[in-house]
Amino acid sequence: MSEDLATRPSAAEPDAGRRAGLLLAVLLVAQFTVALDFSILNVALPDIGAGLGMSLSDLQWVVTVFALTSAGFTLLFGRVADLLGRRPMFLGGIVLLGASSLLGGLADDVTTVLVARVGQGLATAVLAPVAMALLTTSFPEGPQRQRAIGLGGAMLSAGFTVGAVLGGVLTGLLSWRWAFLINVPLCAVVLLAAPALIPRTQERERTRLDVGGTLTITTGLLALVYGVTSAGHAGWADPVTLLSLGAAALLLTAFWLIELRVEHPLVSPRVLGRATVKWGNAGGLLTFTMFSAVIFLLTLYLQEVLGYSPLVTGLAFGVQGVTAFFAGVFAPKLIARFGSSRATLIGGLVLQAAATGALVLAGDSRDSFALVVVATAVGGFAHVLSVVSFMVTATSGLSNREQGLATGMTSLTQQVGITIGIPIMSAVATARIDALSATEPRAAAVLGGTSTALAVDALVVLAGAVVIGLFLRRAARA
Structure with a gap:
């Protein structure tokens, strides 16, 4: 009988597994909501301007203040969570996001909208690193953590894609206000579930800020x-x-x-000096910067060269969203298959470069639409494979008390990459468009500009993959 009791599964084990699954679901919803905020208002901006009488210069601040606060404070809040505890920071971030979204949905003037966006940006700066740190510390390093990070990458991609589509649908059927208000019920669900699932205990650092x-x-x-x-x-x-x-x-x-x-x-040179942290984040910055630019360039191409409507343009990226989601699901299996997130990071970057390079072949005929859909679908898969691999690489081999710093760095990498990619590659495209406009029609000039920028984008990703791969390989041998 003693042997039966010894071999019988403990009732606590299924409960622990169920609790871990529920915690993962809550963290994924939080990451989905954060990603949603990056894209949901883009389509709604013209309606916001019309509804509140905002000028074009005011409208760009709706995007800018969010980018400033979300990127500027991410590393700080990730470190503060290490010192004060991730549970209170996570719950506070959810409350701030819900309150800011409600304020934005009820706003009737420009100032209130901008204040709401600052609040959303600060909430994102809290939630992005803290949710990822909770995810990495809740699952042991290895297949379980890789699976959790893969699902996190899938939800981030889903949030960006759904945000672009949902912003247009909500604005068209209801009002631009719902691009803000949609966050309120999502935050309420997370706030109701999270306190019972996130452990109160955490190893905190007893040091000064x-x-x-x-x-x-x-x-x-x-x-x-x-x-x-x-x-x-x-x-x-x-x-x-x-x-x-x-x-x-x-x-x-x-x-x-x-x-x-x-x-x-605030940032330990010892941690940042680790090859996995340094070069993993370099890979993340590369994929986020260049892929966000590809989406911008293709939006310009589809509307100004092929003459498609914003709705058709959005739907063209729908397939890319699907393949990106599946990349997040299958990335952990690929990492296990190749035995290293380094291999999948470099493979993802090379595949992203190839997909971007194929887009250079797109011409001024609508026959190129199929090429765009296929190439962006492959590129979306490669991008999320690179994202998951860089997150696994940049957070591996570190203690739980260092995860806030590590995930703060990965979140900062993501947000800075998204922010700087479009202006940089837009400058490349604009320079070529201006040069061609003197002798070519507008559509031909735009085609020349986007093709040039896409070629540069592909070459930068490929060159970056080679450099990062060499340094990571050298570190692995050492």
Whole structure:
């Protein structure tokens, strides 16, 4: 009888498995909601402007203030969560996101909308690193964590894609206000379920916050994002753009010098110096920067060269959303099959480069529509494979108390990449379009500009994959 009792499964094991599954579901919904906010308002912007009497210059601030706050404070909040606890930070972020979304949905003036977007950006800066840190610390390193990160990548992709479609549907059928209000019930569901599932206990660091590092990294990132965003509207030679980028370079240099000398750094040079953290995030920055630019360039191509409506353009990216979701599901299996997230990261980047390069063949005939759908479907799969692989690579081999920093870095990589990709590649396309406009019709000039930018995009991704692969391989041998 004693043997039966010894071999009988404990009743606590199924309960623990069920609890872990429910926690994963809550964290995935939170990540989906965060990703939704990046894209859902883009389609609704014209209606917001018309409804509130906002000028074009005011409308760009609806996007800019969100990008500034979400990217500028991500690393700080990821570190604060290590010090104060991830559970209260996560719950506070959900409350802030729900409240800001409600405020935006009820807004009747420009100021209120911008305040709501600042709140959403701050909430994203909290939730993106903290949700990922909870995910990585709730599952042991290996197949379980890889599966959880894969599902997280799938939900991020689904959130971006659904946001673009849902923004148009809600705005067309109901009102632009629902592009804000849709977050409220999602936040309510997470807030009701999360307290019972997220453990109260956590190994916290008993150290002081690095004030000097905090001020320089936060202001430096704000200056960087503002400078790049400003370049997308005013050009790279604009004095404000140059001043912002110069200030960013000085502040980020000062930040690194502080971290090398301070006793308790905000970003440990030891952690950041790890090859997996450094080059994993380099791969993440590369895939996010270049793939966000591809979507922008193809939107320009489909509407201005082939003459499709915004609705058809959105539907063209629907297939890409499906393949990206499945990439998140299958990425852990591919990592296990190849035995290394390094291999799948490099493979994903090379495949992304190939899919982007194929788009250079698109011409001015609507026969090219099929090429766009197939290439973006392959590119979407490759992109999310790279995303999951970079997250696994950049968070592996670290203790639980360092996961907030590691996931803060991956979240920062994601948000900075999304922010800077479009202005950079837009400048390449615009320079070529302007050069061709003197002798070519508008559609032909746009085709030449987008083709040039796509070719540059593909070459940058391919070259980056080679460099990152070499350094990761050298580190693995060492």
